[in-house]
Amino acid sequence: DGGITQSPKYLFRKEGQNVTLSCEQNLNHDAMYWYRQDPGQGLRLIYYSQIVNDFQKGDIAEGYSVSREKKESFPLTVTSAQKNPTAFYLCASSDRLTGEELFFGSGTQLSVL
């Protein structure tokens, strides 16, 4: 999967339920990102992290939470406060020391039951 793995590929959420999307990378990148992709809306930044144990809100952080306990892992939790969670979620990473190119995972499609 090109060094960055997202799971699951498809996920269904019930009303009032929190769900967690997994993102793991073995590229030794410091920076990791979560984007939300909606048809016709492009990619919008949810959260990003430049270093372990630190993360920052992006443009649409409400209803989401993240953690960065390990360099390799950056899980995203979609909470019940996110009223419109149906979207395609993309995780990405970059090596800020050598360049700004984002390497994306293959994505998770989240739908509401």
Added chain:
Amino acid sequence: GENVEQHPSTLSVQEGDSAVIKCTYSDSASNYFPWYKQELGKRPQLIIDIRSNVGEKKDQRIAVTLNKTAKHFSLHITETQPEDSAVYFCAASMVGGGADGLTFGKGTHLIIQP
């Protein structure tokens, strides 16, 4: 924050013709402008990028131009081929200035007609 506008949302061209996609950005401090290609069902991948210290960059059939004064940049694809059909995203960011994460345009669906 940064705002990136991208046009057109859909572009249909005949195979062999050229395609041009245009983007504008709002933050004059932005200095890095990449373009990503996303084929159907696949992840976005970087195809070319440009920094604010140059006005044009080419890589075989693709080129990007940047006008810092007008705050717009464009992607040019010449001699289009069927495999160029995809959604293309422009983006902007300020590298080294404290801001992080790319701001993307809404995408252009490029259709190559045989």
